[in-house]
Amino acid sequence: MVASSGLAAMVRYGAGKNPVLRLALHTLWGQKCYWCNAPKDYNDTQIDHIIPRSQCATDRAALLHACRLPADFDVDDPRNLAPICAPCNGSAGKGAADLSDTPMLLRKLRQADALRPKVIQMVTEFGNSRRTAESLLRAIETDLNDPRARAAFTAHAPGVVQKLAMLDESLADYHTSRIVEFALGLSEPLEVELLLNARGRTTLTIVEDVYGRPVIEVLGEGLPTLIELAQARAQAEFNDESAEGGPMYAGPPTTHFVEIQIDAVDFDRQGPILDVSFAGTFTGSYSLSVVQDSMDGIGLDELQGDVELTGRFTLRATWDGPTNDGAPDIVDCDEATWDVEGYLTR
Template sequence: MADTVRYGGGDNSVLRLVLHNTWGKKCYWCGDPKEFNDIEIDHILPQDAGVKDLEGLKTAYPLDEDFDIHGVENLAPICARCQRRKGSRRYGAIGIVLDALRTASRYGSTIVKKVQKFGNSGNVAQLLLGAIKADLNDPDVRHVFEDYAPALVQKLALLDEAKADYICSRIVGPPLTPYNPLNISLALDNGGRTAVAIFEDVCGCSVEEVLRGPIAEIMAESHRKVQARLEGMRYYSSPIFFEAPYSVSTRLVVASISYAREGPLIAFTFAGEFEDDVSATAVRQGDDGIGLVEFQEDAWTSGRFSFTATFDFLAEPESLVLDACSIDWWGLE
């Protein structure tokens, strides 16, 4: 990987901007669309890894021998919330990390070229960077943006109307369970927003309603995986008995919705990411060998999902059929 573009101790604003744009203007960890000022540069594998740790990481992950911990092959845009949560913890070969490393490697040469091109583009690039970094909480700055930014959008659309597209986030529905704060959001471009409008008009139901079944499948599988992991715990000499795990907080982002029609059938494909905070009450024999000790164990699962909902115009009555929810990969911590 080219060594001319890498994370350094100075101003990394251009690199941060290019990472933000190339990764779809989203936090790579949670999948939510984020404004530039809400994004930081994250080292997918921890930047404080020493020589010994780095060799271990190269064993755990399919990394090249010349893998650069500060290179673009190990950098991604992350929001402050996820940065705090991720911290500098060491992760096993979990799906979100493996997937992020593959994506960073795929984007690497593109990011290098864009950063270099930005540096060669003169005053316009710096002016645009200044505008992107502007604080819209300042009323005067916000008013200027509201008055004059549409002209920039129009100029961009004249180059290519697809480039004037944007991603917006929409929170859908209240919590589906009384004990679990369930956060569901849509992070969609213009095509995705169109698909939502068609889905809700044609099928006569909301996105929240169609998500209920897949969410239940995801949570049930999440609990099964946590249960299996907990039952394998061996750091006490006496047996440990766990009650059924339950979700403390679940977060799900629908990142894309597409549709295709064939005859009387129209199929909507939903895809996105999730994370699930899970807890379970456990009981073991006390150290005195007589009493029982009750304690709590927590886990966090994450992953990527997809499912298809097919509407049949000729069915009597018209019907919406959901395929089983597919989980592309799992992370379990």
């Protein structure tokens, strides 16, 4: 991560385009507050600096160093910006958080950095059809608590949706969110968000209403396998028999944080066989005890390993036909790809 330059330097907090920048952030972060992960309307979000803009120079320098960021890191660049709701942006939300929890900040910064090119593209392209874009922005900014605004939307928004469908039918779809909670042997219950489009809602109707199986029970059979796969991958990061200085062996990981979002729910039916897939993203933070031959060749060094793990997965549930209790015949995690960052402290 480096300081902004060129065209990208024009897309930053305070550059005169904050409403457009806020719209881009709100859209690309999935219409959610990045801090509490709850779905939010555009009007209920603000632009937040992940590395706080208001910190004193000394505290900011220490935080940048802890996050392995350069001293000239541009806090107003989109790689440091995200949409946040007012409660999370207050003294009881992010203001009360321990920002020295570096792994947590790194997760947010990596996500912002990955979205940065799309944020810049959306903001810079806004002016290409300025009149239309500004009209749509005003519509998004409308306060629907106003009865006249609600009446106008009820009367005219269907025409806009129809025009959108003429460009691409999938663009006229919309997403709803469902939160399900699981006790998976972690320090606290895990909330999993299901982001559902029309196809996803149809899939859950088939599973719950036709087969009579609550989705929480279906996912509850597959998520423990996903948790175990993630823990095994975290442990494997420091199980290295060819490590410099001698073989390293890691103990079982301690889980500090897990976040799971399912963003694609679909089904396929072949005769009596129903196959349902739940695909999504996984984020986890772990620490491990690591031992290695000491540098002097006598005894062992005890080290601490920290792992930040992200990935995509697919859980599948298969019914060979109707069953008495609606339970699937097979539930498995058949796909998981991981991106891992490990840090070792002597």
